[in-house]
Amino acid sequence: MRPDRARTFDLELPSLTGGPKAGGASAERAGTGREAHPRPVSSRRRCSDFVLGVGFALEHGRSSIFQAEAGMAGRDSEAANRGGALASPVGEAARDRIAENARLLGDLAGKAWNAPNTILGLAYGTLGHLAGQVNRFRPGRPVPRIRVGHNAVEFLNNPAGGIGAITIGNTITYSDDPYERGDERYMAHERAHTIQGQQLGPLYLPSNAAGLLLSALRRERDPDGGITGHGPSNWNERGPQMDPPRPWPPRRGR
Structure with missing residues (x-):
């Protein structure tokens, strides 16, 4: 039986009765010449066949x-x-965008928290830059420059840079030009201090003053032999002196 006929319930039920088919009855009548009467079927059999x-x-x-x-x-x-295969990359891209936006918002919030220090650092670096512009006309004096990099406004060849560099807020004042000598690690060290400022905010300068004083009182020396307050007791220098530099050392187990 074909499946399409089974689905429409168009069944050939007479074959289930066991009686002669219509074609067979016609042949008998044609062969005998007598009219053949169909055999009666009981109601019980009809019900069973149904x-x-x-x-x-x-x-x-x-x-x-x-x-x-x-x-x-x-x-x-x-x-x-x-x-699902199409949605997976889309979901990863969305998560990456959310993480990037959260990082940017956190960075902006840190710079806003560090803004009082940055304003002070801009004033300090600008005064040193003006002094450097006056001194540039003296023989052998470098030309002071200002540029943006390493998470800060950088004052280069600035006489207010002291013996190396001074980081206040998101500003770095260098006594020389670390770009000329390609000292990237030194600049990364100072960048770590800018991140400390974004984390501590108004507490950054008091923290630096306390760390410098403690290290100097212990007469801790730098590798070059000088006592500058950048020894092991100064917690503000522990992270930036790491390789690679970072604000502070990671916790144990990381």
Whole structure:
């Protein structure tokens, strides 16, 4: 029996009765020349044939329905897998954007927290820059410069830079030009101090003063032998003196 006929319940039930088919009855009448009367079928047999036919039709109809549902479920699962494969990179990109935006907002908040120190540092560096512009006309004096880099406004060849560099807020005042000698680690050291300022805010300068005083009182010396207050007791220098420099050393176990 063809499946399309089973789904429409168009069944050839007479074959289930066991009686002669219509074609056979016509042949008998044609061969004998006498009119053949069909054998009567009892009501019990008709009921039994009807029940068998209905059961057969229901069974084939149910299997067709199950096959159709299985096919639809398979297509839905395949579509869901394709959608998940497409959504995964999109989700990662969204998370990356959120993380980047959060980092930028945190950096801006730190610079705002560090703004009082930065204003003081700009005033300090500008005064030194003006003094350097006057001294440049003297023989052998370098030309002072200003540039932006390493998370700060950088004053280069500035006479207010002291013996090396002074970081106040998001400003760095150098006594020479570390770009000329390519001292990237030294500039990274000072950049770490700017991040300390963004973390401590108004507490940055008092913290530096206390650390410098403690190290000087202990007469701790730098590698060059001078006592400058940058020894191990100065907690503000522990992180920037690391390689690579960072605000402070990481916790144990990291």
